Amino acid sequence: MGKFRGNPWFACKTLSFRFFSFSPTFAAIIFKTKSDMKILQGKTALVTGGSRGIGAAIVRRFAEEGANVAFTYLSSAEKANALATELTNSLGVQVQAYGSNAADFAQAETLVSDVIRDFGKVDILVNNAGITRDNLMLRMTEEQWDEVINTNLKSIFNLTKHALKPMLKAKSGSIINMSSIVGVTGNAGQANYAASKAGIFGFTKSIAKEVGSRSIRCNAVAPGFIETEMTEALDEKTKEAYFASIPMKRFGKGEEVANVCVFLGSDMSAYVSGQTISVCGALNC
Numbered sequence: 001m002g003k004f005r006g007n008p009w010f011a012c013k014t015l016s017f018r019f020f021s022f023s024p025t026f027a028a029i030i031f032k033t034k035s036d037m038k039i040l041q042g043k044t045a046l047v048t049g050g051s052r053g054i055g056a057a058i059v060r061r062f063a064e065e066g067a068n069v070a071f072t073y074l075s076s077a078e079k080a081n082a083l084a085t086e087l088t089n090s091l092g093v094q095v096q097a098y099g100s101n102a103a104d105f106a107q108a109e110t111l112v113s114d115v116i117r118d119f120g121k122v123d124i125l126v127n128n129a130g131i132t133r134d135n136l137m138l139r140m141t142e143e144q145w146d147e148v149i150n151t152n153l154k155s156i157f158n159l160t161k162h163a164l165k166p167m168l169k170a171k172s173g174s175i176i177n178m179s180s181i182v183g184v185t186g187n188a189g190q191a192n193y194a195a196s197k198a199g200i201f202g203f204t205k206s207i208a209k210e211v212g213s214r215s216i217r218c219n220a221v222a223p224g225f226i227e228t229e230m231t232e233a234l235d236e237k238t239k240e241a242y243f244a245s246i247p248m249k250r251f252g253k254g255e256e257v258a259n260v261c262v263f264l265g266s267d268m269s270a271y272v273s274g275q276t277i278s279v280c281g282a283l284n285c
Contacts, residue, residue, distance in 0.1 A: 038066030039266045044119045046112070047071040048102045048159060049129035051080035053228050054178065057254030058126055058261050059095065063087040065262055068094040070115045070122075072129065074101060094119065102129040102155035112162040121170065124265040125163045127156040128178040130196075134189045145192045152196035156203060160218075167216050174265050175218040177204050181280045184222060197222075201276055208274030217273035219264050224280025226252045248281030 045062050049055040050071025059071045060083075069087070073080035080097035087095040096118060100111040115122055130152045133144040156177055167173030182190055183197030200220055207218040225231065225242055231251055234242075243249045257279045263269050264277070278284055 039268065040124075040262065041066035043123040043265065044068045044070070044115075044121050045124035045126060045265060046115050046122050046159075046163065047126040047128055048100075048155065049074075050126075051076045051083065051097065054223065054226060054254045054257050055126075055128045056083060057258040058128060059083065060087065061255060061258035061262050062124075062265065063091050063093050063095055065266075066093065067124070067265070068119055070096050070098060070119060072098050072100045072102060072111065074099070074129075102127075102159055103150040105154075105158050108155070108158035109162045112159070112166070116166055122163050122166050123170075123172065124174045124176065125159060125167075126176045126178070126261060126265075127159055129155050130178060130180075132190065132193050134193070136189050137191050140192065148192040149196050152193070153199045153203075156200060160203075160207060164211065164216070168211065168214055171214050171216075173211075173216040174269070175204075175207065175216070176261050176264050177218070177220045179204075179220045179222045179276065181222050181224040181278060181284050184278075184284050204276065205274045212273055217264075217269070219269075219273060220276040221257060221260050221264070222276050222278045222280065222284075223257050224252060224278070224283040226254060226257060226279075228254070246281045246283050247285065250281065252279055252281060 040062055043066075045067045047055055047059050047062070047069060048071070050059040050069075051073035055071065059069050062069050071080070071084075077097075077099060084095045084097045087093065098111055098114060101107050112122065131148060133148050135141075135144055160175055163173075163175070177200045179200040180193070180197040182194045183199075183201060186194045204218050204220040211218070225246060231239070239251075242251070260277050260279055264272065
């Protein structure tokens with residue numbers, strides 16, 4: 001004991017070291033590892049267009065972070081159900097796929113009702129469903145215009161309107177709308193797509209102002225060039241041409257977009273609303 005006399009700090013450090021040396025279980029509880037932390041634990045998310053691409057990456061990351069996830073598919077039932085089964089079995093969360101057309105108002109209402117029945121609540125809505133029907137304006141048909149606007153923009157109205165009811169009742173929720181950098185910059189041959197994605201910005205800000213007083217947040221994510229089945233089919237010369245316009249000199253990954261959605265769906269972004277976060281490698285700077 002003599003060595004502690006007059007040196008209480010040394011005594012405290014030594015005793016603490018001895019305590020943790022002989023208490024590994026308690027120490028493990030105090031020093032929790034990153035892998036143990038599930039920032040979406042206990043939350044239920046609904047993701048439209050979740051069977052492939054960015055949508056599938058969001059479903060996977062949400063499940064990895066402890067969320068129960070309902071997601072939609074339009075035609076790829078086998079792929080969607082396989083993803084749901086894989087995540088449920090490997091991660092121990094509830095993941096379920098629903099065949100539903102987000103552009104259809106009645107189907108959107110039925111979808112939300114089914115999710116509430118199966119999961120009990122909706123904490124996070126990710127409006128991710130989207131398509132392209134590219135053409136120059138002089139060649140673009142009315143059908144191509146309507147199809148893109150309905151799938152990319154009207155679907156967000158449909159799902160948000162119906163999902164807001166349980167969120168308002170709970171006085172809590174996070175709505176995440178998937179836009180695109182093209183909504184900011186425009187792109188030749190994509191007037192319909194650019195218009196649909198630009199419209200999401202105004203919609204997001206308006207909803208954030210409407211329901212902010214009920215602790216419901218609404219934000220948008222604007223991806224740039226992201227690795228998908230389409231980009232994988234590009235030849236190296238074409239890829240290099242795209243890379244030249246991107247300051248980070250590469251395509252983004254679906255997981256990188258999904259990570260932003262995890263942040264926006266979690267309580268870490270509790271005071272973030274009405275914003276658009278670009279995931280584009282500085283393309284829009």
